[in-house]
Amino acid sequence: MTIFKPLAADDRVSTKTLLHEAIPVTGTIVSGTYGTFPNEGNVQNFTHGMFQSVYDYPYLSSSANHIFDVTLGFHQDGQLYPLITNQQDKKNNIYNQMAQVLMGYDKNGQIQRFDSDGDITAGGTKIDDAIFVSFSRLLAKDEIKKGSFQMTIAVSGNYDDTTHNELALIKDAGADTSYKVNSPAGEYGILYISNTDNAGGSAGTRVIGDPNFTTNKTAVGLLYYQAGVAVLTSSVFTTSYLSSSVTWASGSDPDTINAHITGSSIQSSADFFRRRINNVQFNNTIELNSTVYFCRAKHNEFNYSSNPTYLTGSQIRVKNETTDIPISYITSIGLYSADNQLLAVGKFSEPIRKDSNIELTFRARLDY
Numbered sequence: 001m002t003i004f005k006p007l008a009a010d011d012r013v014s015t016k017t018l019l020h021e022a023i024p025v026t027g028t029i030v031s032g033t034y035g036t037f038p039n040e041g042n043v044q045n046f047t048h049g050m051f052q053s054v055y056d057y058p059y060l061s062s063s064a065n066h067i068f069d070v071t072l073g074f075h076q077d078g079q080l081y082p083l084i085t086n087q088q089d090k091k092n093n094i095y096n097q098m099a100q101v102l103m104g105y106d107k108n109g110q111i112q113r114f115d116s117d118g119d120i121t122a123g124g125t126k127i128d129d130a131i132f133v134s135f136s137r138l139l140a141k142d143e144i145k146k147g148s149f150q151m152t153i154a155v156s157g158n159y160d161d162t163t164h165n166e167l168a169l170i171k172d173a174g175a176d177t178s179y180k181v182n183s184p185a186g187e188y189g190i191l192y193i194s195n196t197d198n199a200g201g202s203a204g205t206r207v208i209g210d211p212n213f214t215t216n217k218t219a220v221g222l223l224y225y226q227a228g229v230a231v232l233t234s235s236v237f238t239t240s241y242l243s244s245s246v247t248w249a250s251g252s253d254p255d256t257i258n259a260h261i262t263g264s265s266i267q268s269s270a271d272f273f274r275r276r277i278n279n280v281q282f283n284n285t286i287e288l289n290s291t292v293y294f295c296r297a298k299h300n301e302f303n304y305s306s307n308p309t310y311l312t313g314s315q316i317r318v319k320n321e322t323t324d325i326p327i328s329y330i331t332s333i334g335l336y337s338a339d340n341q342l343l344a345v346g347k348f349s350e351p352i353r354k355d356s357n358i359e360l361t362f363r364a365r366l367d368y
Helices: 088-102 257-263 266-276
Strands: 012-026 043-045 052-055 066-074 129-135 150-154 166-171 188-194 206-208 217-224 229-233 277-297 327-336 342-355 360-367
Touching: 043 266, 052 266, 066 088, 066 266, 088 129, 088 229, 088 266, 150 266, 188 229, 257 266, 266 277, 277 327, 327 360, 342 360
Parallel strands: 166 206
Antiparallel strands: 012 277, 043 052, 052 066, 066 129, 129 229, 150 166, 150 277, 166 188, 188 217, 217 229, 277 360, 327 342
């Protein structure tokens, strides 16, 4: 009587399936829905003042889901670092911590700086003053799908201008076929902004930039897909990239972006950055790994049951005549380890008949 049967190498096969969800994050959720800016109930600030957390509901609610964190960092060799008058050490520590995780170390054991084009060995432009947006695992899942990320930011008027008259589009254009792998945190792509005004339209509807990113695109950041972190140079808001001048504060003497991020706290800069977010959207990725076991029952196997009630008085219950062939009814399949420890059980919706005239193959699939 066959009870256990070893599985050969060709009795199992492993597959990987990538599932994607569309994730929209609107500017109204990020700023203005749950209170008056900058005191919204869905924005959590901390006494350490090193970052700010944004939720989809007031963060004290049991229904609140964490969306992302915002913070600011400076490298000590950057041009703006000596100008910092508020939280200089914290801003430098944040930069080094993020770079340590996302960029790693060079051959001399020094933390590498964020590189605008990802080509570290060639030198090039470094991102020394960065805005970090860390998306929660709930949104990004296993990774952000390459080529799906886009962020629309307001680039005109004061930071508290809710009309967002002119918008600029930032995308990881072309990253689905061209991305970098020289990061300890996994794969990452380049974030571009297009500074050619091809959209036209009137105030309130105009998007600055070529939506196809085929002309005049400029690298303004990096997107780490597995880590779910977007790194934007703070100069994305300056006139070097955009067709309109940008200011960050209301009043008679508005601050420029550089003056603000060097003279204000991280919390204040995070507030102003949130106010400029018009929309963020991307597709996340869920990696579903599966192993399929083909459990084969040949004609001369599993025709008897191991259940003690299968017999009565040494006679098989399901036989009416002594000449009848043995019959069993399969109700479940168990997968065992090499030392006979039960690992998984599969149950059938109804018993399946098995006798010497029948051969069966069952597919037991494990997803993880």
